[in-house]
Amino acid sequence: MALSPRLEVRQSQNLTLTPQLMQSIRLLQLSHLELSAFVDAELLRNPLLDREDAGAEAGDALPREQDTEINPYRDVVDHGGRLESAVSIANGFDTDVTNVFPEQTGQDSLSQASMWPQGKGGDFGAEAPDLDQFVSSAISLADHLAEQVGPLVKDPAERLIARNLIDNLDERGYLTASCEQIAEQLGTDAAQVEIVLGKVQGCDPVGVFARDLAECLAIQLKDKNRLDPMMAGLLKHLDLVANHDFAQLSRAIGADREDIADMLAEIRELDPRPGRAFDGAPIQAVVPDVFVKPGNGGGWQIELNSDVLPKVLVNRAYYATVSKKTRDQSEKSFLVDCLQTANWLTKSLDQRAQTILKVASEIVKQQDGFFTYGISHLRPMTLKTVAGAIDMHESTVSRVTANKYMATPRGLFEMKYFFTTALTSSSGGEDHSAEAVRHRIRQLIDAEKPNAILSDDTIAEILKKEQGIEVARRTVAKYREGMNIPSSVVRRRQKKAQMA
Numbered sequence: 484m485a486l487s488p489r490l491e492v493r494q495s496q497n498l499t500l501t502p503q504l505m506q507s508i509r510l511l512q513l514s515h516l517e518l519s520a521f522v523d524a525e526l527l528r529n530p531l532l533d534r535e536d537a538g539a540e541a542g543d544a545l546p547r548e549q550d551t552e553i554n555p556y557r558d559v560v561d562h563g564g565r566l567e568s569a570v571s572i573a574n575g576f577d578t579d580v581t582n583v584f585p586e587q588t589g590q591d592s593l594s595q596a597s598m599w600p601q602g603k604g605g606d607f608g609a610e611a612p613d614l615d616q617f618v619s620s621a622i623s624l625a626d627h628l629a630e631q632v633g634p635l636v637k638d639p640a641e642r643l644i645a646r647n648l649i650d651n652l653d654e655r656g657y658l659t660a661s662c663e664q665i666a667e668q669l670g671t672d673a674a675q676v677e678i679v680l681g682k683v684q685g686c687d688p689v690g691v692f693a694r695d696l697a698e699c700l701a702i703q704l705k706d707k708n709r710l711d712p713m714m715a716g717l718l719k720h721l722d723l724v725a726n727h728d729f730a731q732l733s734r735a736i737g738a739d740r741e742d743i744a745d746m747l748a749e750i751r752e753l754d755p756r757p758g759r760a761f762d763g764a765p766i767q768a769v770v771p772d773v774f775v776k777p778g779n780g781g782g783w784q785i786e787l788n789s790d791v792l793p794k795v796l797v798n799r800a801y802y803a804t805v806s807k808k809t810r811d812q813s814e815k816s817f818l819v820d821c822l823q824t825a826n827w828l829t830k831s832l833d834q835r836a837q838t839i840l841k842v843a844s845e846i847v848k849q850q851d852g853f854f855t856y857g858i859s860h861l862r863p864m865t866l867k868t869v870a871g872a873i874d875m876h877e878s879t880v881s882r883v884t885a886n887k888y889m890a891t892p893r894g895l896f897e898m899k900y901f902f903t904t905a906l907t908s909s910s911g912g913e914d915h916s917a918e919a920v921r922h923r924i925r926q927l928i929d930a931e932k933p934n935a936i937l938s939d940d941t942i943a944e945i946l947k948k949e950q951g952i953e954v955a956r957r958t959v960a961k962y963r964e965g966m967n968i969p970s971s972v973v974r975r976r977q978k979k980a981q982m983a
Contacts, residue, residue, distance in 0.1 A: 507831045511838065511879065514886035515772060515791035518835075522793040522828075531802050531818075531825045535794035624656065624691075624761035625649050631686045636679065644669060644679040648692060656691035656758025657699065690757035697721055703753045713738055717746050726969075727976035771890035773843040773898075775854065783854060785844050787836055788890075795832065797825040838875075842883045845869050846901050853901070854891060859923065861916040863905030907953045915952050921962045923950065928968055933978035938971045939963065 513521065526532050632645045647669060651660040662676040669676075684692045689706045693699035697718045704710040704718075716736035717724070723732040729743055738746070771788055778784045802822055809815045846869065852860030866877040866884075873880075884898035905914035924942055931937050937945070939959040946952040946959075963970075969977070 503827050507827075507834070508879075508882065510831055510835050512882040512885045515770060515788075516767075517886075519791075519793055522795060522832075525824070525828055526795070529821045529825055529828075530805075531798050531821045532828065533796050533798045535796050622761065624652065624654075624758050627761060628652075628683070628686050628691065632683065635682050635685065640671075641675075641679045641682075644671070644676055645683050648676075648680060648683060652691065652758065654758055655756040656688065656693070658692050658694050661694075688754070688757040688760060690754060696755055699755060699757065700750060700753050703757075704749070709749060713742065714746055714749075717743070717750075726973050727980050729976070729980065769888055769895060771895060772839060772887045773889045775843075775847055775889060775891040777892065783847050783851070785840065785847055787840055792836055793832060795825075795829055797822070797829055838879070838883055839887065841873055842869060842875075842880055843889060843898070845873050846889075846898065848872075850901050854893065857893065859919055861901070861903065861919045861922075863914050863916045864902050865904075866902060869902075906958075915950070917962075920946065920952055920954060921966060923952075924959060924962055925966060925968070928963070928974070931974075933975070936971045936975045936978070 510518065510521070526534065628649050629646070632642060632649070636642050636645045644665070647665055648658065651658055651665065653659050658680075662673045662680065666673040666676045680692060684702055685706075686692070690699045690703045693702055701710055701715065701718055704714055713736055717732070717738075720732055720735050723729075723735065724747065729740060733739060733743060736743075770791055772791060774786045774788060776784045776786070802818060806815065806818055809818065846864075847854065849864050849868065849872075850862060852862060866880045869875075870877045870880045884902070887898045889896050889898055900918075903916045903918045906917060906920055907914060923946065927937060927942055927945060939956045942959050942963075943954050943956050946954055968974075
């Protein structure tokens with residue numbers, strides 16, 4: 484067969500992700516804070532979008548004539564709608580100003596108008612000054628230390644080193660860079676950096692600029708004049724303290740049990756993270772996206788948290804009005820694009836809410852035992868299990884459950900918490916959830932006695948014998964370490980030390 488070029492017409496189909504479809508997919512995995520910020524940006528950009536509650540808030544305001552019938556202070560408002568002075572209000576009640584406004588004592592003729600100028604809160608109902616602007620902001624650790632560097636470090640070159648040391652502190656107040664690294668960066672020698680470091684280590688809070696825990700504690704003990712040779716020896720063997728190996732620690736530093744107990748009591752009064760007092764990061768409370776409540780007729784009632792769902796509407800009346808006054812094709816294209824984007828956003832937000840509710844309902848259905856009896860009845864569940872039940876793709880379920888929280892009678896949980904791997908049952912029964920196994924391991928360790936500490940092998944045997952859970956020793960060790968539970972050797976020392 485001869486090879487020759489030729490033209491052919493073929494028909495094919497393929498799926499293409501449009502920008503709007505990609506944006507809809509991205510909306511699924513946004514948290515409610517991220518979604519609120521996205522919607523706010525769209526409201527600023529798109530003139531055809533309005534908040535659903537904006538009209539209700541505007542329509543709730545009553546006319547001033549109706550307000551005066553139920554306003555006991557109607558005589559204190561002048562015809563311009565402004566508050567009268569404190570003296571005028573008191574005269575209207577035929578009494579002294581201090582009887583109506585005790586805080587005016589000593590202020591005499593200080594009027595309300597002088598405190599609130601017109602346009603800055605003087606008009607009745609006008610916007611008052613934002614009091615948050617007058618609240619002092621929390622000082623940061625870097626600013627607090629920078630104020631102390633001046634008296635401690637006089638030389639300009641040393642001040643530059645001190646400033647660099649401050650910039651290399653973490654949130655605990657520890658120095659994250661070595662003196663050699665800082666010296667190389669500033670073009671000086673490490674010995675000079677060490678000298679400056681020794682000066683600034685006396686700053687408040689005591690313990691900052693330490694390079695590790697032992698040095699942090701040593702700085703604080705030195706400030707209290709308690710850093711004797713025996714205490715310094717104890718700080719060199721903090722690993723033995725962490726393991727509660729007091730017998731070896733006693734031999735290493737030449738101290739008896741009573742001396743060690745006294746020194747540990749002093750160390751417990753120190754602050755291992757002195758910089759945390761200046762942690763100005765705001766604490767963001769977790770707000771649930773879904774509420775799970777017991778139903779009246781049994782079962783569970785699943786509701787979306789309407790407070791975190793953005794409510795936007797498409798202002799079609801404004802579009803109809805403006806579209807008639809467009810002057811050229813570019814303005815018309817802009818309005819059409821805004822209308823399409825607004826329609827897409829409202830549809831995507833509704834679809835996102837329905838998808839979250841659908842996934843949450845299936846999770847509650849699959850984990851009914853957990854909500855009824857507790858964590859010991861948590862079933863193994865995967866994304867594929869939920870996706871197959873609600874006819875969705877696994878990736879969609881993964882996006883929906885990301886950064887979403889569920890408020891239940893048993894507490895607040897991230898949606899991904901309910902997805903756990905399965906451990907085979909040795910009796911041939913239903914598989915066990917890995918999270919339920921972790922909970923049982925913690926229960927066994929919490930209930931153990933000082934003279935009967937359970938090893939990982941023993942825990943694995945108990946799980947197999949009592950509950951038919953087939954789990955290897957190394958799996959028990961992995962779960963135990965994941966819960967920050969020490970080994971059986973360390974636990975035995977800890978419990979004996981508590982009994983001593």
